Amino acid sequence: MSNNGRPLSPHLSIYRWPITMTTSILHRVTGIALSIGSIVLVAWLFGVAMGAESYAIFLSYMDSILGRVLLIGWSFAFFFHLSNGVRHLVWDSGRGFEKSTANASAWFVLILAVILTALFWWIRL
Amino acid sequence: MSLRALLGQVLGCDNAKGATAHFWAQRLSGIGTLIAGLWFIFSILGIPGFGYADALAFITTPLNGVMLLLLVVVMAYHSNLGVQVVVEDYVHGHGLKLTALILSRFAHMFLAVAAVYAIIKIGLGV
Numbered sequence: 001m002s003n004n005g006r007p008l009s010p011h012l013s014i015y016r017w018p019i020t021m022t023t024s025i026l027h028r029v030t031g032i033a034l035s036i037g038s039i040v041l042v043a044w045l046f047g048v049a050m051g052a053e054s055y056a057i058f059l060s061y062m063d064s065i066l067g068r069v070l071l072i073g074w075s076f077a078f079f080f081h082l083s084n085g086v087r088h089l090v091w092d093s094g095r096g097f098e099k100s101t102a103n104a105s106a107w108f109v110l111i112l113a114v115i116l117t118a119l120f121w122w123i124r125l
Numbered sequence: 126m127s128l129r130a131l132l133g134q135v136l137g138c139d140n141a142k143g144a145t146a147h148f149w150a151q152r153l154s155g156i157g158t159l160i161a162g163l164w165f166i167f168s169i170l171g172i173p174g175f176g177y178a179d180a181l182a183f184i185t186t187p188l189n190g191v192m193l194l195l196l197v198v199v200m201a202y203h204s205n206l207g208v209q210v211v212v213e214d215y216v217h218g219h220g221l222k223l224t225a226l227i228l229s230r231f232a233h234m235f236l237a238v239a240a241v242y243a244i245i246k247i248g249l250g251v
Contacts (some may be wrong), residue, residue, distance in 0.1 A: 028211060035204040042197065042236055045243035048184060052177045059175065082162065085155050092152065123170050 023106040027084045030077035037074040075120055080113035147206060154203035161196035168192075181247065190248040194241060201237035205230060 040062075047058035061067050087105050090096045096105055172183050183189055212225045 031204075031207045032211060035208055038197075038200055038204060038236060041200075042240045042243070044180070045184070045193070045197075045240055045247070048177070048180045049243040049246045055177045055180065078162065078166070082159055085159065089152065089155070120166065120170070 018103070019106045019110075020102050023084055023087075023109060026080060026110075027088075030081040030084075033074065033077040034081055037070075037077065040070075040074070072117070072121065076113060076117040079116040079120070080109065083109040083112050083116075147209075151203065151206045151210075154199055154206060157195070157199035158203045161192060161199055164192050165196055184244065184247045185250065187248070190244055193244050197240035197244070198237055201233045201240070205233040208233070 043058055047055040062071065087096070087109050090105075096102060168183070168189065173179050184193065208229045209226060212222060212229060216222045216225045
């Protein structure tokens with residue numbers, strides 16, 4: 001195999017991490033996070049079903065520092081997975097695969113998810 | 126048909142046709158989760174608070190109960206399909222993979238049934 005001094009791919013020292021890779025991995029990570037988060041939604045419903053005292057215990061967990069951090073994380077996961085999910089649906093129609101388009105839409109869904117998360121908590125709190 | 130092929134069919138990972146069905150189910154349940162999820166987000170933005178009385182009033186409203194039922198069922202289904210793909214990709218070894226797939230499906234079934242039970246129990250006020 002002649003190489004002619006050309007870099008092998010992926011040439012790790014000059015490899016630039018593409019933003020589309022971040023969104024691809026984040027889609028899976030947020031999906032799994034939401035699967036775990038759905039337990040909390042069911043716990044909320046169950047807490048109400050079991051009565052005021054049980055519900056108070058549920059609320060005290062969710063109102064803790066850890067609970068709040070998790071809720072904010074899950075809200076971001078929701079908005080990201082939703083936005084990027086729509087991006088996937090557009091791809092399924094055969095559109096948006098151009099490298100520049102894919103990069104732009106990756107940044108778009110990332111920023112949109114951050115804005116929606118901030119907006120949600122700003123309205124809710 | 127061997128038992129193994131049947132199990133593969135049950136788990137939706139048997140052949141190319143199963144994969145197409147999985148693909149469609151994932152997209153459709155994704156759209157369903159998107160609609161029901163957005164409804165839920167807007168709803169919890171609208172309720173006065175998360176105290177017991179507020180939560181009870183929200184869930185016992187009939188239309189909210191129906192939407193919550195749709196949300197938990199379609200979400201559990203979509204989550205099941207998603208976790209299945211992740212397990213298929215990252216869990217190696219036939220036995221371990223199969224065990225993980227079955228456990229995931231049981232866990233999602235449990236979650237969906239538990240949620241449905243809770244919503245109906247609250248809705249009927251017993």
